[in-house]
Amino acid sequence: MATPNAAPSERTRVRRLPERATYDAEAIAAVVDAAPLAHIGFAHEGSVHVIPTAVWREGGHLYIHGAKASRLLKALVASECCVTLSLLDGLVMARSAFHHSMNYRSVVVYGRFETVDGTAAKFRSLQAFMEKLSPGRWNALRPVSDKELNATTVLRLSLAEASLKARSGGPKDDDEDMAWPVWAGVLPLSLQAGAPQTDPQSVVREAPSVPLRWG
Template structure:
């Protein structure tokens, strides 16, 4: 079971914000809130000594973040035991100021540093994959056919402890130079959000299949 960790330990020389430090948050609740709000992440790593970034889905279980992919993936093999950086971002709005210099965006982001490990136990791997489906598609797992042993074998699951990182959060109206507030220029925020639309059935569905109730409960994060 995950052991509680002091929030202050998440702030390190590598993870602390050098600029706009007032936007930084190093408590576990702030970091977890960003991870839980957006399943899409980007993982920075090195392969063959060169930098690369992998977009993929992530999910959190306690004080660990997980992701999965093909067992044949060169990217996942390169990540195991190596330093990686996992980032998650939610864009919440455009911030229009009275000068181009002070334009910005409202956003929530999280950056985590660490060294992932591969989940090798088959039963544990299946459990974590079920958790991923349950988090992204609540109620879906029970409707699906069971995973085959070959499918489990063909899937790699990586996990990384959340021990070093930071959340960066910007919200609210623009912040202009004092003298610019006297200018007759409109300023404000254009909010934005991700939106799920009505499910579209697969044309190959069997005739008469009714959309399951759990699809109406799917949310982002």
């Protein structure tokens, strides 16, 4: 694994504003854990595709899952891909249009997915996915059947070839614009859960209190 200041490969090296980059494994893992979705870019049968999908992390790998018959999953184990995860933390409102920006955290991962084989390994991975969605819910659910496990493919991608780029803080205006009479600052943004909407046929009527672990 790369050190915080050294890119693990040439294609992961951040060239535009490299001072915003880090290659630290713990920092990268924190963004993966906080992001509910990733976008996976790959080439397949003469076309380029970018597919959004839910992700989770175990150790040094990023995981996805899908139907066993999925063409996407089959393509991902056959060739290289690029996975991106982004968190938008705020709108940076400057004194000029040119210096408006966003506060963000983004991770880019390169590599090739591999299949998670074995019923027990798939079971553990899907349990970890549910823990990311709703901590503690797995044990309350109807147990996963062998048929469901067999119909599901779980893939994992090493995080060894990844980079993190982030921006934080306020606007960076030109000195001559500092006295311009317009509001400047940051509008923070975050992912928030709304009020639960109970299924009309739910046997349990009161929704559990589940902390949101994303963002």
